[in-house]
Amino acid sequence: MGATGLDLLGMYRCMVRIRTFEEHILTEWRAGEVPGEVHLYSGEEAVAAGVIANLRVDDYVVSTHRGHGHVLAKGGDPARMMAEVFGRTGGYCRGKGGTMHMADATLGILGTNGIVGASLPIATGVGLYCQYMATDRVSVCFFGDGASNRGTFHESLDLASIWKLPVIYVCENNYYGMATSVEEHMNINDIAERAASYGIPGVVVDGNDVVAVHDAAAEAIIRARSGGGTTLIECKTWRHHGHFTADPAYYRDPDVHNEHLQRDPIIRCGALLLSQGLATKEALDAVHNEAIAEMNAAVEFSKNSPWPEEDELLVGLYAE
Amino acid sequence: MGATGLDLLGMYRCMVRIRTFEEHILTEWRAGEVPGEVHLYSGEEAVAAGVIANLRVDDYVVSTHRGHGHVLAKGGDPARMMAEVFGRTGGYCRGKGGTMHMADATLGILGTNGIVGASLPIATGVGLYCQYMATDRVSVCFFGDGASNRGTFHESLDLASIWKLPVIYVCENNYYGMATSVEEHMNINDIAERAASYGIPGVVVDGNDVVAVHDAAAEAIIRARSGGGTTLIECKTWRHHGHFTADPAYYRDPDVHNEHLQRDPIIRCGALLLSQGLATKEALDAVHNEAIAEMNAAVEFSKNSPWPEEDELLVGLYAE
């Protein structure tokens, strides 16, 4: 399947919005406006955009510490996301959650998550719900290369495979977990190989090629919707910044880094749109400008959003 | 490699001693002499005997809830083992441990273990010791098919593979974890396939053929001793009794059960010894008779061994 028939411009817009959101956060973080550290998604946009382009609003996404891209792609409101990162009451969780605990129940977003590898069992249970209720919905689980070594990976894929659950496990292999490279943390090249341990399909895709990601995910999701069960998709990608905002990422070879930057998914997608005549330069510029305006507004909203008051502290421990 | 050059009779004796030990326990359990439940190793003797025949006294074994076979094969004293099962002061752990917590530090036996899957990380650390101290010792880790789904399996093999540790992970696939069959608990046929997830060799062997087990283990152990790292060996075997002493194992198809009983590792090994002229019928009978005498004595010892007194209760929480 190629780019035709796809809403390639839609995916382009999605990626640009993610990138712009993240870069705005970085700017604000450097200006001291953002409390704590943030794990930016810049560079990995093709994964969220390509996979989630296949989802309906009633499908589910379970995300990670590096999760803004997933939330935005699933339809998250950048203003409420940004305000959550800023710790304000206008945020998705009124500031209680923060960047690593940001959810939108109306969109089936089960939250970014502070525990590496925690998304996998949760997404498995969500997949059970989809199957149990006899829906054709799917559960999409994002996790990193580092997370793929955790026991939760193994147990979740085992369970999903024997129960034939409609879960798509999407590994975002950005070649590092913090400063630890894939070569250091596992003894194989392709995480997708691990699918064989569970008798499910495992696919490696170029995670900087939004079309390739889209197509691999489409296949898996169509299969899952129709009762065909679980898939593991490994997307090879690259994070443009350090592990989190404060990390200068000196541990990465600058030459390798630059090489990877050449494969920027947004630039590639833009070139494809132009070369296939699917969009004009002006149209692409408009996408960028709209995103900038949107994210400026999100920052503005967040800065003006009130801080939570002390009387919110004890609210909401239990569901009543 | 065939049976020649092997101490086949020694392995036979090992298997017979294990079987006799276990059957004595079953008899005593039925007579109400054994407190609690016991997981018998009967039927799986070729695994312990075949693997451990390759080990030296300074090598290590990490065992499971179904661990008497491993302890005996590594040189454990049946009287002290039996007394431990009986809860007496003559036991390896003075009765504090019981059947699932039985160790002999002088023989490198790190204990049977009550937590399914707990042997794997422990054996990994033992393997690190062997490598760190620049020895040519190895760490052998036993675990069941059911245990191979636990997160500890995944994390341990990942760590051992990247550190190239001299650990041999021996999966005793007896087709069931309690009443749950392998088909129910995993979506693949051979657990050895999971080795590919860690870039290490994975081997399937007939776990009722002591020679096959021996040879597969020999290859892995020689490799590990010389710095060649980790191996996963899957031994397909069968437990003759239920999951534990009280389990009638109605969930197993009697025909399948009987078929498996035909492959009794002791009978097979005995036939091989006879056919190759390595032992006479009388010699084999003598092995059995000696084992019976030995285990009778172990039972006797255990029954006469004093119960621990209350003043032992608080002794030994901390190492001083």
Add this chain to the structure above:
Amino acid sequence: MESKMMTFQAAAAEGVAQEMRRDPTVYCAGEEVSAHGQAYGVSGQGVFEEFGEKRVRNTPIIETAIVGHAVGAAAVGLRPVVELMFMDFLGICMDELANQAAKMHYMFAGQYKAPMVLRVSSGAVRPAGAHHSQSLEAWAAHVPGLKIVAPSTAADAKGLMITSIRDDNPVVFIEHRALLSVEGEVPAGDYTVPLGKARVTREGSDVTLVAWSAMVPTCLEAAGELAAEGIDAEVIDLRSLIPLDKEAILSSVAKTGKLVIAHEATRTNGFGAEIAAMVADEGFDLLKSPIRRVTAPDIPVPCSPALLKHFVPNAQKIRAAVITIS
């Protein structure tokens, strides 16, 4: 209300079955919960036969995923009743329980909740060794967002089970193995027992004994012995640890001025510590004597029956503790 004699185990199963009939989103999952495995698990008991493998789901030996998947299923609309064969395995799934299930509602500002029940069988009964005997409720008690239920009677096993399944929060439901075969009158039908309401199992005026789960009958036994010595003990069955019925404890101590807490868990930082600390703060002026705790000693559970009998607190030890403050 109509009632019948049944075991604790059957009563808990009846509670589960009734809820499964009432609410199609309730399902069970765990190791050996299906047809064949009922010899091992605490649940099952006819439930599998009625509901089949869609709703009574046998799992591999994967405690992390048993609890972890339940969090996801619960968040989006199911009501999982999952189980650990032994409470000793809690450490394997503590992250899922504490960091995911318990925190979800607060952390997401109410957008998600995790209505799930984690059934755990606890206690040192048959000699089973250090990994199959523990009572670890104190770990859960230190996790804001969980509820903890620990019935001592068959009727409560049913009534609290139904309430726990209907609760919109994660509930750790403790079934002590010594109680499973104990019989009692159990109300039929839709019988619920609220969480956070202790029961005065025996009224008395001289000393308050607080317990839960299998220590309740042990306290009653001790109270019987004490009565013969002229000491009139009140026995409080907490039924749920979280929420804790502080009022019941404090009003009893207001009457007796004396408090002894009994639990089978090891001593240091057991849940008895929380009760003692609460009373030493909020009920200090009511107290006439030191607060005693009768607990297992701070050791792993020994296997030999000869040691095990000294490990588990018994009526004699409770009696002796009461005597020291009488």
Add this chain to the structure above:
Amino acid sequence: MESKMMTFQAAAAEGVAQEMRRDPTVYCAGEEVSAHGQAYGVSGQGVFEEFGEKRVRNTPIIETAIVGHAVGAAAVGLRPVVELMFMDFLGICMDELANQAAKMHYMFAGQYKAPMVLRVSSGAVRPAGAHHSQSLEAWAAHVPGLKIVAPSTAADAKGLMITSIRDDNPVVFIEHRALLSVEGEVPAGDYTVPLGKARVTREGSDVTLVAWSAMVPTCLEAAGELAAEGIDAEVIDLRSLIPLDKEAILSSVAKTGKLVIAHEATRTNGFGAEIAAMVADEGFDLLKSPIRRVTAPDIPVPCSPALLKHFVPNAQKIRAAVITIS
């Protein structure tokens, strides 16, 4: 003894490095402990450069195997110093810690021991959310066989680290992130601080404040404020929770008759409960007023700095608690 000013973090690292020089069986392992990762981990700090990757071992993100492998390595002869990047991850390795490391010596009747140190960074400092802020020492305190160390000064960080590494038992070593950059005089050379010996950080006669880790400076601050109001508080730094220096607490309470315990962990079943329970039993006759606990509330740690500042107990709250019993 010669000494020099250094940070808590550097002092802990010096303790580790000295032991590594002295004893070749001591090694470190954990996530991001090697050269590149020191920006993230609490350890490292020059240790990697000196000892290299054999003895400072970077691991994948596998907390279960980090702790689990350490148990095996320790049992046969190494002395692992392993770490969790955040104490919040304790639930991932609780089984290995509680069922294997802690039980080994007792369960095997002394045949094996597990001399290992589990370094954990704790506390809510920068806004990092519910999974990167917790203080979970109470879980470990309910596990017989573990020791728990929680220094509050740079000197203790070094002296207790050396003692912990030499201890033949598993030690959970808590390093509060708020303390890492705090400086203090640290004795050079082979400086050890015994476990189980609390320190009276400030003498006083009116009330006893008991704390550990980052709550010690907070209590000192509160004591300063109270002094201005004519209340003379004694501040006890426990330094280790297990073993617990009961004597130090009881003899202070014997003097003051009043006890306030401060900890950053959430309230219910925190380690403060154990201290209160111990004193309400063994020190009841010494007490003149209710025992107060000043703790975090029973909620997940909120992320927003606007809420976080109300979550962590501060000097004002400690002062206020003291006032209620003064």
